[in-house]
Amino acid sequence: MAAAPKTRSVAAPAAKGGRGGLRMPGGAARGERNAARHSRPGSRGDQAPRPRGGGQTGAAARPDANGDGRAGGQLVGYARISTDRQNLALQLDALRDVGCQRIYKDTGRGSLKHRPQLDACVDFLRSGDTLVVWRLDRLGRGLKHLIDAIEKLHAREIGFRSLTEAIDTTTSSGMLQFHIFGALAEFERQIIRERTRAGLAAARARGRVGGRPALLTAEKVDAARLMRQQKRTMPDIAKALSVSRATLYRHLALDANQGRDAS
Numbered sequence: 001m002a003a004a005p006k007t008r009s010v011a012a013p014a015a016k017g018g019r020g021g022l023r024m025p026g027g028a029a030r031g032e033r034n035a036a037r038h039s040r041p042g043s044r045g046d047q048a049p050r051p052r053g054g055g056q057t058g059a060a061a062r063p064d065a066n067g068d069g070r071a072g073g074q075l076v077g078y079a080r081i082s083t084d085r086q087n088l089a090l091q092l093d094a095l096r097d098v099g100c101q102r103i104y105k106d107t108g109r110g111s112l113k114h115r116p117q118l119d120a121c122v123d124f125l126r127s128g129d130t131l132v133v134w135r136l137d138r139l140g141r142g143l144k145h146l147i148d149a150i151e152k153l154h155a156r157e158i159g160f161r162s163l164t165e166a167i168d169t170t171t172s173s174g175m176l177q178f179h180i181f182g183a184l185a186e187f188e189r190q191i192i193r194e195r196t197r198a199g200l201a202a203a204r205a206r207g208r209v210g211g212r213p214a215l216l217t218a219e220k221v222d223a224a225r226l227m228r229q230q231k232r233t234m235p236d237i238a239k240a241l242s243v244s245r246a247t248l249y250r251h252l253a254l255d256a257n258q259g260r261d262a263s
Contacts, residue, residue, distance in 0.1 A: 073128045073129065074101050074102070074126075074129050074130075075098065075099050075100045075101060075129075075130050075132055075161075076100060076101070076102050076103075076104070076121060076124065076125055076129055076130070076131055076132065077092075077095035077096075077100035077102070077103035077104070077131075077132045077133070078103070078104050078105075078106075078117070078118060078121050078131060078132070078133050078138065078139065079091035079092055079095060079103060079104070079105050079106070079133070079134060079138065080105070080106040080107070080108070080115070080118075080138045080139075081106075081107055082107075082108065083107070084107060088105055090134070091134040091138070092105075094134050094163050095132055095134065095163075098132060098161075098163065100132055102124070104117040104118065104120060104121035104124075105117055106118055118139075122152075122153075125153070125156070125158050126158075127156060127157040127158065128157065128158075129158050129159070130158065130159035130160065130161055130170065131153060131158060131159070131160050131161070132160075132161045132162075132163065133160075133161070133162055133163070134162075134163050134164060135162060135163070135164040135165070136162050136164070136165055136167070136181060136182060136185055137185060139160075139162075140182075142186060142189070143182050143183060143185065143186035146182050146185075147179070147182060150169060150178060153169075154169065160178070162178075162181075165177065165181045167181060215243050215247055216241065216243060216247060216248070216251045220241050220243075221251050221252070223241070224237050224241060224248060224251070224252060225252070227240065228252070234248060234249070
């Protein structure tokens with residue numbers, strides 16, 4: 001009986017990607033490795049993209065230099081009247097019409113060195129704000145004071161607007177207008193002072209002297225001198241003439257000096 005022919009088994013070649021497995025296409029293998037790497041906890045693939053500029057955008061990226069958390073860019077008004085009989089309504093209406101969010105009000109003459117509400121207003125202002133007044137003379141006592149105040153605001157990057165003169169120092173033309181109108185305002189005040197002095201001089205030349213009338217007339221001074229010669233005391237003479245002893249002493253001293261000068 002013939003023997004059955006021997007057969008030889010051939011093993012399938014092993015895949016390069018692993019033992020005994022089938023070789024996978026290179027693109028698919030790389031895709032799985034990338035997916036596994038990005039799926040690890042804490043990997044950058046799980047994190048949201050960081051915004052540029054350190055994580056702050058817009059106004060939050062610029063810290064407030066004053067430390068109070070308030071951003072600049074507001075319109076802040078200031079109004080002033082000289083006496084209680086005047087009314088702030090005109091100034092307040094004009095300031096509100098241009099959009100002032102906060103208004104400070106003072107009552108007192110412009111020549112006062114200390115104005116509490118103006119000091120509080122300047123302290124409240126921040127970089128980027130604009131101080132608004134109805135007219136230039138509401139802020140400054142004179143040209144020098146006005147220029148100093150505007151320059152201090154400009155150094156803090158604070159703008160200034162005057163509604164009547166249409167001045168806005170946030171622009172170069174506005175700064176030029178400010179100096180021109182400030183000079184004209186000071187010129188006008190100087191003219192008023194010169195006219196006042198000229199009027200007083202003309203009144204003195206006509207024998208009209210301003211001020212409080214003298215308590216002791218020339219007749220009363222003669223009567224006081226006569227009573228003094230009669231050895232009456234100064235309190236008695238002052239009581240008889242209805243004046244104080246200081247007034248009596250002053251007029252008698254002036255009369256004595258005039259007598260010596262005449263001699």
